[in-house]
Structure formats: C-alpha cells, structure tokens
Amino acid sequence: MNSDSQLVARAQDGDEEAFAELFRRHGDPVFRLALSILGQAFAAEAQDVVQEVFLKVHHALASFRGEAEVGSWIYRITFNQAVNLKARARYQRPHLDEAALTHAVAAEPGPYAQVESAQRDQALGECIQTLPEVYQSALRLYYWLGASVAEVAALLDVPENTAKSYLHRARQLLGGMLKEKGYSYV
Amino acid sequence: MSEMDPREAEIDSLLRRSMAAPVPRLPPDFDQVVAREARRRSQGPQRYGRILLAGYGVMSAAVSVVLMRGQGLGWGMIAAMTLGPLAVVEAVRRLRRKQLEVAAATWQEHRG
Numbered sequence: 001m002n003s004d005s006q007l008v009a010r011a012q013d014g015d016e017e018a019f020a021e022l023f024r025r026h027g028d029p030v031f032r033l034a035l036s037i038l039g040q041a042f043a044a045e046a047q048d049v050v051q052e053v054f055l056k057v058h059h060a061l062a063s064f065r066g067e068a069e070v071g072s073w074i075y076r077i078t079f080n081q082a083v084n085l086k087a088r089a090r091y092q093r094p095h096l097d098e099a100a101l102t103h104a105v106a107a108e109p110g111p112y113a114q115v116e117s118a119q120r121d122q123a124l125g126e127c128i129q130t131l132p133e134v135y136q137s138a139l140r141l142y143y144w145l146g147a148s149v150a151e152v153a154a155l156l157d158v159p160e161n162t163a164k165s166y167l168h169r170a171r172q173l174l175g176g177m178l179k180e181k182g183y184s185y186v
Numbered sequence: 187m188s189e190m191d192p193r194e195a196e197i198d199s200l201l202r203r204s205m206a207a208p209v210p211r212l213p214p215d216f217d218q219v220v221a222r223e224a225r226r227r228s229q230g231p232q233r234y235g236r237i238l239l240a241g242y243g244v245m246s247a248a249v250s251v252v253l254m255r256g257q258g259l260g261w262g263m264i265a266a267m268t269l270g271p272l273a274v275v276e277a278v279r280r281l282r283r284k285q286l287e288v289a290a291a292t293w294q295e296h297r298g
Contacts, residue, residue, distance in 0.1 A: 009286045016221065023217045031212050043210035050212065051220050058224040065282075066289045121204045143205040171190075171197045178197075 004070035012061050019061075023054055026071060030054075030078045032147065033155045036140035037082035037133060038089070045085055053078045072157045079156070083133055120183050127177040134158075135170040142167055 002010070002018070004025070010018035027050060034049035035042075056077055064073065128136055134156060141147040141155060153163035190198060213219075247268055254264045 005286060005289055009283060012283075012286075016225070019224065020217060020221055023220060027212060027217060027220075035210065040207055046210070047212065047216070050216070051223065054220045055224055055227060058228065066286050120200075124200065124204050139201065140205070143201045144207060145209055168190075168194070171194050171201070174201075175193055175197045 005066055008061060008064055008066070008070055011058075012064070019058060022057070022070070022074075026074050027054070029071075029151075029155060030074060032141065032145050033075055033078045033137070034082045036137040036145060036155075037079065038086055039136075039140065040144065042086075042089060045089055046082070049078065049082045049085055053081050056081070071154065075155055075157055079137075086133075120178075123178060123181050123183055124174065127174050127181075130177070131170055131173060135166050135173070138163060138166040139170050 002021070004022065007018045007022050007025075011022065030053055031046055031050050034046035034053075038046050038049070053074065057074055064070075068076075128139060131139070137156060138152050141152045142149070147155070149160055149163050149167070152167070153160040156163060156166070158166075250268060251264055254267065259267075
C-alpha cells in the first residue's frame with residue numbers, strides 16, 4: 001500500500017487515482033474536523049469546507065515539499081478554512097427551524113424536565129461558543145463525534161497530552177460558566 | 187480521563203448527554219464530485235498556461251538564437267546555451283521527486 005507521501009508524489013505527476021485515494025483516506029477526517037469547528041447546525045457548510053480543502057490540496061500539490069506529514073498539512077488547511085467560514089457564517093441562521101427545535105424538545109420526557117434540560121443545554125451551547133476554537137473543536141470531536149483523544153490530537157495536529165489538556169481546561173471553563181449562570185449540571 | 191475530579195466528572199457526564207446527536211456523513215459519491223470539480227478547475231488554466239508558456243519559450247529561443255548567431259557564436263555553443271537550462275530544470279525536477287520518494291520511504295520505515 002502506498003504511503004501518503006507516495007500518493008502525493010504520484011498525484012504531482014497527474015495520477016488522478018492517487019488523488020482519489022488521498023480523498024478516500026482523509027475525506028472523512030476532514031469532514032469531522034470541519035463539523036467540530038462549525039457545529040451541528042452547519043453540516044452543509046462542512047461539506048463545502050471538505051470540497052474547498054481538497055481543491056486547495058489539488059491546486060497546491062505541485063508546491064508540496066514533504067516537510068510536514070500529508071495528513072497534518074491537510075488538517076491545517078481544513079482548520080483555517082473552517083474557522084474562516086465560521087467567522088463569515090456566524091451571523092447567519094443555523095439550518096434548524098422552529099419545528100425542528102420543538103420536535104427536539106418534545107422528544108424528552110416530562111414537561112418540566114424538558115424545559116429545564118433544554119434551557120441548560122442551550123446555556124451549555126452558548127458557553128461552548130465562547131471557548132477558544134481549539135477547545136470547541138476538541139469538545140465536539142470527543143463528545144459529539146466520538147473521537148478518541150489520539151484522534152483529537154491527530155486532527156488538531158497537537159500531542160496527545162495537549163489534546164487531553166484542551167479537554168480538561170474546556171470542562172473547567174464550562175463548569176465555571178454554568179455555575180455563574182446559575183445552572184446545576186448533575 | 188481517570189484523573190477527573192468529581193465536578194469535572196459531572197461536566198463530563200453533562201457534555202456526553204447534551205452533545206449526543208446523530209453524526210452527519212459525507213454523501214457516498216462526494217469523492218467523485220470533488221474529483222470532477224478539481225479536474226474542471228485545473229484543466230482550463232493549465233491548458234492556456236501551457237500554450238502561453240510554450241509560445242513564450244519558442245519565441246524567446248528563436249530571438250536568442252538569432253542574437254547569438256549575430257554575435258558570431260557557433261551552432262554547438264548556441265545549442266548548449268539553449269538546451270542547457272532545460273536540462274538543468276529537468277534534473278532538478280527529477281531530484282525533487284527522488285527526495286520525496288526517499289522521504290516517503292523513511293517515513294514508512296519510521297512508522298513501522
């Protein structure tokens with residue numbers, strides 16, 4: 001099996017199958033990383049990020065010198081692309097209408113529990129939005145997308161201990177913020 | 187995650203409950219969509235770029251040959267001075283490709 005660097009070398013010579021193989025290897029992680037930055041409501045935008053990232057990779061193949069690992073290179077492009085898109089999309093409405101929200105709330109048992117849980121989840125969501133991008137991304141990768149600490153580290157291009165400390169620090173910050181807002185979270 | 191204190195463990199549990207949601211997936215044919223778009227974007231500029239570069243190359247070579255001949259240089263010297271740079275460019279390209287292959291082999295060896 002070809003390594004990523006060999007695939008890049010073949011793709012640099014115009015081998016389209018090598019580029020397709022790069023997509024098969026990294027397309028899904030790139031999508032997950034984009035989702036982790038943009039959030040649940042922006043799956044369509046995350047697809048756009050995947051397309052733009054691979055078009056940039058295709059365009060930049062000729063100048064790739066193999067100084068970084070191919071995966072790290074692609075994930076760095078993804079992170080920047082998704083953060084830029086998020087800055088533009090921040091003022092747009094997410095793709096959830098009122099009916100979807102009502103449906104989400106109605107799925108939970110007991111009217112008071114529903115309301116309390118929904119309010120606390122909303123507060124938690126707002127608190128998450130105020131965290132630094134890497135913390136948000138680490139949290140969504142780990143808690144929503146089910147990534148292991150090792151996967152979080154690989155996608156954010158940091159050592160595993162750093163990924164662990166991102167999660168630890170994010171939890172600490174969220175705990176403090178929820179307490180300030182008067183929510184109990186047990 | 188075994189080193190969590192009780193308060194952090196509570197937040198951990200809240201995050202697990204609160205962030206549990208279906209995970210979207212890429213459409214199955216998305217790789218083809220991207221490959222098609224990459225081909226579309228690269229073919230146009232590449233074709234015109236190559237035509238332009240080839241035209242420029244031929245024109246500058248012709249002008250150089252005329253000027254060098256006018257200065258009294260022999261055909262052998264003119265050929266060496268025109269084709270030499272092309273040979274250097276090709277050699278550098280091959281060297282770079284070889285370096286990439288060596289880097290790939292070293293990386294693979296390093297991984298296992």
